[in-house]
Amino acid sequence: MLNYLLAGVGGQGTVLASRIIAQCAMNSGMAARTAETIGMAQRGGSVLSHVRIGEGIQSPLVPLGSADVLMGFEPGEAVRSFGYLKEGGKVVVSSMAVKPVTDSLSSTDYDPEKMLRYLKAKAKEVIVVDGSAVCEKMGTSKVLNLALLGAAIESGVLDFSRQQVEQVIREKIPPRFTSLNLRALDVGADCIVR
Amino acid sequence: MALELLMGNQAIALGAIRAGVQVVCGYPGTPSTEVLETIAQKKCEDLYVEWSVNEKSAMEIAAGAAYAGKRSLVTMKQMGLNVASDPLMCLSYVGVKAGMVVLVADDPGPISSQTEQDTRYYGGYSKVPVFDPSSPAEAYRMIGDAFDFSEKHGLPVLLRPTTRVCHACESIEVDGERNLHLQEGFVKDKKWVIFPRLSYQAHLGIGKREALMQKELSCYEGNRIEESGESRGKGIAAGGISYAYVKDALTQLDTGARLLKISTPYPFPEQKALEFLKDLKEVLVVEELDPVIERELIFLCGKYHLPVTIKGKLTGHTAQAGENSVDLIKGQLGEFLGKQTGAVKEEGDLPALPERPPTLCAGCPHRASFYAVKKAMSGKKAVFCGDIGCYTLGNAQPLDMVDTCLCMGAGLTMAQGIRRAQPDTTVFGFIGDSTFFHTGISGILDAVYNKTSMVAVILDNSTTAMTGHQPHPGTGVTMMGVDSQPVSIPAVLKGLGVKHIQVVDPLELDQAIEAVKRAASEEEVSAIVFKSPCIAIAASGKRRQVDRDVCTGCRLCIKELGCPALVKDGDKVGIDRNLCYGCGLCEKVCPFHAIGGEGGC
Numbered sequence: 001m002l003n004y005l006l007a008g009v010g011g012q013g014t015v016l017a018s019r020i021i022a023q024c025a026m027n028s029g030m031a032a033r034t035a036e037t038i039g040m041a042q043r044g045g046s047v048l049s050h051v052r053i054g055e056g057i058q059s060p061l062v063p064l065g066s067a068d069v070l071m072g073f074e075p076g077e078a079v080r081s082f083g084y085l086k087e088g089g090k091v092v093v094s095s096m097a098v099k100p101v102t103d104s105l106s107s108t109d110y111d112p113e114k115m116l117r118y119l120k121a122k123a124k125e126v127i128v129v130d131g132s133a134v135c136e137k138m139g140t141s142k143v144l145n146l147a148l149l150g151a152a153i154e155s156g157v158l159d160f161s162r163q164q165v166e167q168v169i170r171e172k173i174p175p176r177f178t179s180l181n182l183r184a185l186d187v188g189a190d191c192i193v194r
Numbered sequence: 195m196a197l198e199l200l201m202g203n204q205a206i207a208l209g210a211i212r213a214g215v216q217v218v219c220g221y222p223g224t225p226s227t228e229v230l231e232t233i234a235q236k237k238c239e240d241l242y243v244e245w246s247v248n249e250k251s252a253m254e255i256a257a258g259a260a261y262a263g264k265r266s267l268v269t270m271k272q273m274g275l276n277v278a279s280d281p282l283m284c285l286s287y288v289g290v291k292a293g294m295v296v297l298v299a300d301d302p303g304p305i306s307s308q309t310e311q312d313t314r315y316y317g318g319y320s321k322v323p324v325f326d327p328s329s330p331a332e333a334y335r336m337i338g339d340a341f342d343f344s345e346k347h348g349l350p351v352l353l354r355p356t357t358r359v360c361h362a363c364e365s366i367e368v369d370g371e372r373n374l375h376l377q378e379g380f381v382k383d384k385k386w387v388i389f390p391r392l393s394y395q396a397h398l399g400i401g402k403r404e405a406l407m408q409k410e411l412s413c414y415e416g417n418r419i420e421e422s423g424e425s426r427g428k429g430i431a432a433g434g435i436s437y438a439y440v441k442d443a444l445t446q447l448d449t450g451a452r453l454l455k456i457s458t459p460y461p462f463p464e465q466k467a468l469e470f471l472k473d474l475k476e477v478l479v480v481e482e483l484d485p486v487i488e489r490e491l492i493f494l495c496g497k498y499h500l501p502v503t504i505k506g507k508l509t510g511h512t513a514q515a516g517e518n519s520v521d522l523i524k525g526q527l528g529e530f531l532g533k534q535t536g537a538v539k540e541e542g543d544l545p546a547l548p549e550r551p552p553t554l555c556a557g558c559p560h561r562a563s564f565y566a567v568k569k570a571m572s573g574k575k576a577v578f579c580g581d582i583g584c585y586t587l588g589n590a591q592p593l594d595m596v597d598t599c600l601c602m603g604a605g606l607t608m609a610q611g612i613r614r615a616q617p618d619t620t621v622f623g624f625i626g627d628s629t630f631f632h633t634g635i636s637g638i639l640d641a642v643y644n645k646t647s648m649v650a651v652i653l654d655n656s657t658t659a660m661t662g663h664q665p666h667p668g669t670g671v672t673m674m675g676v677d678s679q680p681v682s683i684p685a686v687l688k689g690l691g692v693k694h695i696q697v698v699d700p701l702e703l704d705q706a707i708e709a710v711k712r713a714a715s716e717e718e719v720s721a722i723v724f725k726s727p728c729i730a731i732a733a734s735g736k737r738r739q740v741d742r743d744v745c746t747g748c749r750l751c752i753k754e755l756g757c758p759a760l761v762k763d764g765d766k767v768g769i770d771r772n773l774c775y776g777c778g779l780c781e782k783v784c785p786f787h788a789i790g791g792e793g794g795c
Binding site (some may be wrong): 011023031032033035039040043044059061079080099101104106183 | 362365
């Protein structure tokens with residue numbers, strides 16, 4: 001049984017990333033379930049995508065303390081969902097903050113570095129991806145999801161290979177996005193903070 | 195047969211196509227929307243699909259099709275059934291000819307709804323059967339069962355998935371079949387005309403019909419008893435997604451139980467439930483929203499004098515409100531069955547996190563509309579009535595421009611009530627374009643007819659944004675891909691008798707503020723159509739940037755607008771390039787002219 005939890009901000013593309021992981025599992029002959037946050041939270045709120053892989057699972061939500069991998073699309077959102085990570089689970093996280101309006105309006109400062117320090121202190125393995133560098137290189141923040149998948153493949157955190165992910169991209173996503181998405185996988189791998 | 199990763203709503207759509215549905219209507223609403231969209235995408239022959247203007251229209255169109263011998267499906271969220279309840283209550287008496295399924299998606303949490311309304315009660319109230327799936331795969335099969343049941347009994351049938359079925363994906367075997375159920379067309383008959391005398395006769399039949407269906411549904415595969423391990427006098431009853439949570443929780447607790455799965459909460463499968471209750475002492479009922487199964491079991495214990503204690507929401511053994519989860523149910527089952535649940539991982543030392551509520555997107559024209567009204571009415575006594583859609587988010591700080599929000603179309607009419615109670619107040623009713631067509635028109639008509647002075651603000655972003663950009667009558671696009679004449683909102687307003695109508699681009703801030711001042715000065719109904727497309731369907735403008743040498747760090751832009759792209763940057767303000775859509779509103783607000791287009795201020 002494998003559980004992935006993807007935590008981010010509405011609009012960051014957690015849904016597509018979760019579908020790609022689930023489809024990889026299916027292509028490998030495994031049963032897969034996902035659950036997504038769809039609705040009002042997609043307007044810049046906190047969102048979660050759950051992916052559950054393996055036989056004998058009935059429900060689509062990852063229980064607390066059960067995620068093998070936590071993919072944080074935003075440092076604070078990774079921390080918010082840290083309770084889902086199981087003992088010994090791994091974290092892949094973008095270092096780039098998406099600052100909420102509540103923070104801009106407040107006198108205190110939301111510090112993404114502090115979030116990353118917390119994750120590193122608590123989790124066994126934390127792969128940090130330089131999200132700003134990804135956006136700079138890609139010219140858009142829209143493929144951060146693929147870049148995080150690329151980093152997860154590169155670091156061996158994802159249970160599926162680059163070839164498996166590439167096959168899903170080619171088969172399930174409109175062809176006009178194929179080259180952009182494949183490039184994002186590479187850029188994500190290159191932007192791991194070592 | 196092919197194995198596909200399908201979202202619950204896609205599975206329901208494919209199941210409906212497989213069951214031979216030929217007319218599909220609905221109104222968008224989370225979490226139901228993707229059912230109709232998926233059916234439309236499939237472009238099947240002999241299948242008509244439309245977004246209707248509201249759920250009542252949709253239900254009646256679907257009923258007409260079912261009278262005329264075509265299987266029909268109507269889709270909506272739970273709140274939509276309130277709008278469509280009038281035809282539903284009557285259809286229960288009149289019946290249908292071909293199968294008719296009413297898909298109503300409930301939203302425990304609620305995640306994206308006003309209430310935690312439970313559609314299962316609508317089944318008992320309207321005497322219309324309800325099918326309640328526990329997973330996408332079950333929903334795929336169950337909609338076929340629902341069509342067959344509907345056609346067999348000549349009644350519409352409710353299919354009620356919840357968010358975690360609708361928006362969950364599962365690997366499902368689909369066969370791509372389409373089984374049309376051809377019948378002759380509309381046959382004239384007195385039975386199609388509802389009359390008091392006929393209704394009395396129909397009401398007599400409803401009790402008999404209920405008992406018959408209860409017997410039949412007690413043999414339905416979806417209502418079943420699962421025995422694993424010894425019951426020791428204890429049983430668990432569950433329905434919907436909670437059944438899946440119970441199964442996972444039992445696995446985690448490494449224990450078994452006698453489990454009753456209820457797939458038809460109305461008519462309740464009485465014989466099956468009695469079989470389940472036999473020799474039990476205690477039952478824990480696990481369900482979301484209202485205690486429907488719990489009350490049915492209590493009723494049976496009373497009816498048959500059974501010495502069984504039923505525990506659940508009514509007794510405080512399960513949560514009164516909100517979503518269930520495996521974690522939550524594991525705790526409840528552990529206590530009920532006397533099993534250790536193990537320590538729950540606790541993170542007591544999380545660093546302080548900023549709240550992240552949903553917010554109007556960067557560049558959203560609604561922000562400009564609200565801001566223009568706020569500026570124009572500054573210092574004046576005014577109440578701002580909001581409505582359902584993305585623009586409900588105008589309630590957040592710093593805009594704080596939604597004083598009321600109730601249900602679809604209520605902004606325009608509640609404003610009139612406030613004005614009647616408080617004549618010295620200028621009242622505004624904000625409504626989006628799709629909501630205007632849904633239930634806004636009658637509210638304007640009320641104000642015109644009764645001469646209630648108000649300002650109607652129609653936020654026309656040329657789409658149904660919140661639910662994912664569905665077309666509506668103002669867009670001139672239909673779900674069949676046919677171009678239709680776009681309905682002009684100003685022309686509708688004029689036809690309703692509104693004399694003062696202004697159409698303004700809210701991003702032209704000065705003009706927008708002037709328009710609001712003019713509208714507010716009228717002593718009758720006045721309307722402003724703020725027309726500017728949703729950023730999701732429009733090309734972005736020139737991204738803005740802050741000239742750090744000029745920015746004084748006053749943060750007025752942030753404090754006035756609360757745009758997510760405006761962020762603190764040391765002691766100045768910065769613009770998040772990834773979010774800025776180039777609407778230019780911040781440039782107009784900055785008193786120091788520190789904001790300009792990228793490539794030169």
